[in-house]
Amino acid sequence: MIPHIRNFSIIAHIDHGKSTLADRLLERTGAISARDMKEQLLDSMDLERERGITIKAQAVRLAYDAPDGIQYELNIIDTPGHVDFTYEVSRSLDAVEGALLVVDASQGVEAQTLANTYLAIEAGLEIIPVMNKIDLPAAEPERVAKEVAGVLGGSPDEVIAISAKTGAGIDELLEAIVDRLPPPEGLESDPLRALIFDSYFDTYRGVVCYVRIKDGVLSKGDRVRFMATNNVEGADEVGILTPAAVPVASLGPGESGYLITGIKEIDRVRVGDTVTRIDHPATQALPGYKEPKPMVFSGLFPSVGDDFERLRDALEKLRLNDSALQYEPETSTALGFGFRCGFLGLLHMEIVRERLEREFDLDLVATAPSVAFKAFTTAGATIDVRSPQDLPAANQLDHIDEPYVKVMVISPSEYIGTIMDLAQSKRGEMGKLTYLSPERVEIDYELPLAEVVFDFFDALKSRTRGYASLDYEPSEYRTSNLVRVDVLLNNQPVDAFSAIVHKDRAYNYGSAMTKRLRELIPRQLFDVPIQAAIGGRIIARETVKAKRKDVTAKCYGGDISRKRKLLEKQKEGKKRMKMVGSVEVPQEAFVSALQIDTDG
Amino acid sequence: MAEPALVDVAERAAGYLGAYVHIPFCEAICPYCDFAVVSGRDGEVVRYLSAVVKEISSSEPIRPVDAVFVGGGTPSHVTGLADVLDAIRKRHGIARDAEITLEANPEDWSDDKAVDLRAAGFTRVSFGAQSYDPIVLDYLGRRHTADQIDLAVTSVKRAGFNSVSLDLIFGSPIESDRSWSGTLERAVGIDPDHISTYALTVERGTELSRLVNRGATAPDADVQAQRYEMAEEYLGGAGYRRYEVSNYARPGHECRYNLTAWAQGEYMAFGMGAHGHLGGVRFRNVRKLDAYLDAIERDAIARAGEEWIGGANGDRADGSDEERVVLGLRRTSGIAMDDVAASFLRHPAGGRLVEAGVIAARNGRLVVLKPLLTDEVCASFLASRS
Numbered sequence A: 001m002i003p004h005i006r007n008f009s010i011i012a013h014i015d016h017g018k019s020t021l022a023d024r025l026l027e028r029t030g031a032i033s034a035r036d037m038k039e040q041l042l043d044s045m046d047l048e049r050e051r052g053i054t055i056k057a058q059a060v061r062l063a064y065d066a067p068d069g070i071q072y073e074l075n076i077i078d079t080p081g082h083v084d085f086t087y088e089v090s091r092s093l094d095a096v097e098g099a100l101l102v103v104d105a106s107q108g109v110e111a112q113t114l115a116n117t118y119l120a121i122e123a124g125l126e127i128i129p130v131m132n133k134i135d136l137p138a139a140e141p142e143r144v145a146k147e148v149a150g151v152l153g154g155s156p157d158e159v160i161a162i163s164a165k166t167g168a169g170i171d172e173l174l175e176a177i178v179d180r181l182p183p184p185e186g187l188e189s190d191p192l193r194a195l196i197f198d199s200y201f202d203t204y205r206g207v208v209c210y211v212r213i214k215d216g217v218l219s220k221g222d223r224v225r226f227m228a229t230n231n232v233e234g235a236d237e238v239g240i241l242t243p244a245a246v247p248v249a250s251l252g253p254g255e256s257g258y259l260i261t262g263i264k265e266i267d268r269v270r271v272g273d274t275v276t277r278i279d280h281p282a283t284q285a286l287p288g289y290k291e292p293k294p295m296v297f298s299g300l301f302p303s304v305g306d307d308f309e310r311l312r313d314a315l316e317k318l319r320l321n322d323s324a325l326q327y328e329p330e331t332s333t334a335l336g337f338g339f340r341c342g343f344l345g346l347l348h349m350e351i352v353r354e355r356l357e358r359e360f361d362l363d364l365v366a367t368a369p370s371v372a373f374k375a376f377t378t379a380g381a382t383i384d385v386r387s388p389q390d391l392p393a394a395n396q397l398d399h400i401d402e403p404y405v406k407v408m409v410i411s412p413s414e415y416i417g418t419i420m421d422l423a424q425s426k427r428g429e430m431g432k433l434t435y436l437s438p439e440r441v442e443i444d445y446e447l448p449l450a451e452v453v454f455d456f457f458d459a460l461k462s463r464t465r466g467y468a469s470l471d472y473e474p475s476e477y478r479t480s481n482l483v484r485v486d487v488l489l490n491n492q493p494v495d496a497f498s499a500i501v502h503k504d505r506a507y508n509y510g511s512a513m514t515k516r517l518r519e520l521i522p523r524q525l526f527d528v529p530i531q532a533a534i535g536g537r538i539i540a541r542e543t544v545k546a547k548r549k550d551v552t553a554k555c556y557g558g559d560i561s562r563k564r565k566l567l568e569k570q571k572e573g574k575k576r577m578k579m580v581g582s583v584e585v586p587q588e589a590f591v592s593a594l595q596i597d598t599d600g
Numbered sequence B: 001m002a003e004p005a006l007v008d009v010a011e012r013a014a015g016y017l018g019a020y021v022h023i024p025f026c027e028a029i030c031p032y033c034d035f036a037v038v039s040g041r042d043g044e045v046v047r048y049l050s051a052v053v054k055e056i057s058s059s060e061p062i063r064p065v066d067a068v069f070v071g072g073g074t075p076s077h078v079t080g081l082a083d084v085l086d087a088i089r090k091r092h093g094i095a096r097d098a099e100i101t102l103e104a105n106p107e108d109w110s111d112d113k114a115v116d117l118r119a120a121g122f123t124r125v126s127f128g129a130q131s132y133d134p135i136v137l138d139y140l141g142r143r144h145t146a147d148q149i150d151l152a153v154t155s156v157k158r159a160g161f162n163s164v165s166l167d168l169i170f171g172s173p174i175e176s177d178r179s180w181s182g183t184l185e186r187a188v189g190i191d192p193d194h195i196s197t198y199a200l201t202v203e204r205g206t207e208l209s210r211l212v213n214r215g216a217t218a219p220d221a222d223v224q225a226q227r228y229e230m231a232e233e234y235l236g237g238a239g240y241r242r243y244e245v246s247n248y249a250r251p252g253h254e255c256r257y258n259l260t261a262w263a264q265g266e267y268m269a270f271g272m273g274a275h276g277h278l279g280g281v282r283f284r285n286v287r288k289l290d291a292y293l294d295a296i297e298r299d300a301i302a303r304a305g306e307e308w309i310g311g312a313n314g315d316r317a318d319g320s321d322e323e324r325v326v327l328g329l330r331r332t333s334g335i336a337m338d339d340v341a342a343s344f345l346r347h348p349a350g351g352r353l354v355e356a357g358v359i360a361a362r363n364g365r366l367v368v369l370k371p372l373l374t375d376e377v378c379a380s381f382l383a384s385r386s
């Protein structure tokens, strides 16, 4: 037992105030002077600050002088709230003993409140329920306290009411953290076992690992072994995050911090691995993490062909910091060389793309996202289909299965009818309906993942005016009536635009894509048909009419220099064209066509 | 007598020396016009013409010119052009059979003017007729009537000029097929020697472009293509040969001065905003009236810029081949099938154009069969070279 340490996470539904609460705790314990304080301080990525969301879990150590006269060391991990990043949450929960479950007093329990609570219970954590935003006029503390107590099976009196904005209730919360959360276990004399719960690549220092010491002591200068990859390295630097990185001589049991060994090769470090000491080694590694399963796939291609190597390098580095990201090389006739990437969801996909573009200065094209299907051939083989190109030819195809997910929707009860209609139109199968309180209900569904990620979520938000929330987890594969829609340019299929969609959606996809391309493809020397087809059957057709006139009317002695400049410009345009069969298509046309949501 | 072949007419111009004189004065500025023009500055005409004479007289003597073009602006709006021609004659000489063109607006014309200008030496008059449809004339902001066009042409013919030409503009949004065919019929009816037909173009910075940006209907390229084809068919039937994208002539009446430019030939330039091409250099004068007057009166030169092109006098440097092809392909007779032309035909881009029937090899020349796509051809050619 290390009685003066408390390790905990803050978990909540998105926007319920985790990051703001972390700010208050930092401020109250003096980790950050009021002068350096900025809002949502732990959201250090530009992207997080702009979007106002937490993407990465963040760890920080605080020194708290409790009224009992003892100084406690608090290690907080702030976590993301969006369903796509559940994986980040569950990882950070393995590095702590307790969790603050934050619920917005004006909103009540929502889907990720429940989902994260289940994760915390599964991880065996002690949970302190916290009701935030009690300063809001719309707060309903009594109702919400009851709801929260209902979920955790305790009494409403145990719920601590705070305002992360005004600071009300923060002292009481700090007391509760010390009183109610258990200190970490682990002995200094045991062999070192440190869990790598995150890592990132620093250009100057190489791989930086975030570790949580479970047993033993890690000191600067130790020879350490990464148990899964079997690498032996020297601990060049050991330190803590306050949140600024501060080197220390050693980290003991229950403590979290960082470790730098000078490793530059990214593939030699794996998040979830255990670090031990050579001179006093552990025999058994800590249980690692389950490999996260990507749910959504999309091709990422550099807009500029020769950026392929840079993209590979960037993906390697980003993966170190985002272990849920998967990728493998892919070739497209329209877009050239790139990678087929697997993501946890659409938000994750968007975030990865933006991080690649910003942090690695790349310009990327993403193809239409798709879920992973399973195709069964007439010959009895099963094929994993992560891209429409993986689908066998129609005559060899027996059937296709698509992934379903278990969906939990939480909503004010007045929207039950609306939600049921919507779910039904998205091929949903209803499970149980539970009242969390007279005004609030949980409805469970089985839905195709594709419907959930591409459409259901947005539709749900808009039809319930933002009051319903949703969480999902993978369930099973089911056989569905799926077709591949191909888009043909001048009778040649263009791979980047193919999509596997439910039969009822095929026409919408096809006509949206062909219309869009008609606007984007410049007129050529001949009429260019743009068609959407299922197998040999055309379901939508547009035509780009042949260009009839482009000549400058006047070109005399006085116009020649200007004329040459105009032609130079046209020439540059031509050089940016990609030939698809005999059709010249500007790269930008592919990019813009893929940028719209064509699933509507 | 056999008609002179267009190839010969076009190629001969490569050896000509031209002279361009710019007269920027206009009664008012037409909404589509982006030339170097001024209006309301008629008080400066005398000063301007003496500046031009001074510029000519202090220019480097070369050799007698084969084609003079006095353009604008509206040269017919001013008097005193005889002095300009005299200055050229004195400094450089003018070949005995030279073509000397004057641009004119129909509303300025009179029999007296015709006689004076003919006597001064002009051999050719090109009228800014634009249309015979009063609605179109009004849309274009023109200040003459259809009848004034006919009167002016008749007067030029009577005064014994070699050629008279009409400029026509088609494809304005208010024009109809009927209006355009009516204009073509009346133009041919008055029997000019030469006709230029221009698709109305919205140029940046013009009143027309401001209107279009504010939501006025813009000309439609497909409609213009169709009107272009109407003109090609009608004028061809009436005995006019198309010798460049926008120019038609009765055989022997092709404009020498313009052919010189399309053959990458040389021409001197005088007056504000005038462009020239001499010794492998393209140059231009300042485009502002006051700046021009000021420079010349200070005994300075009025150059605003110049650019080495190469290509003149057999000296082929950067850019010259490209320019020669791009200019030459505007001509119906195209360009000689030399190495440059042949390698374009072998390039996939050239091959696609051949396949689509846009260009072809004909009688040892590379020609554009679909003149409306000439820019596409030129851009493909340039792209194929880099």
Ligand SMILES: Nc1nc2c(ncn2[C@@H]2O[C@H](COP(=O)(O)OP(=O)(O)O)[C@@H](O)[C@H]2O)c(=O)[nH]1
Binding pocket: A012, A013, A014, A015, A016, A017, A018, A019, A020, A021, A040, A052, A053, A054, A081, A132, A133, A134, A135, A136, A162, A163, A164, A165, A166
């Ligand atoms: N009125 C009020 N607003 C709060 C409070 N706590 C957080 N917020 C606001 O709620 C929004 C979401 O907060 P944030 O900390 O980013 O939530 P997270 O997504 O859970 O990290 C922000 O606009 C905060 O300013 C509070 O106690 N009272």
Ligand code: SF4
Binding pocket: B025, B026, B027, B028, B029, B030, B033, B034, B035, B037, B072, B073, B074, B105, B128
């Ligand atoms: S008269 Fe001719 S030069 Fe003058 S403004 Fe009109 S179009 Fe331009």
Ligand SMILES: [Mg+2]
Binding pocket: A018, A019, A020, A040, A043, A052, A053, A054
């Ligand atoms: Mg946050």
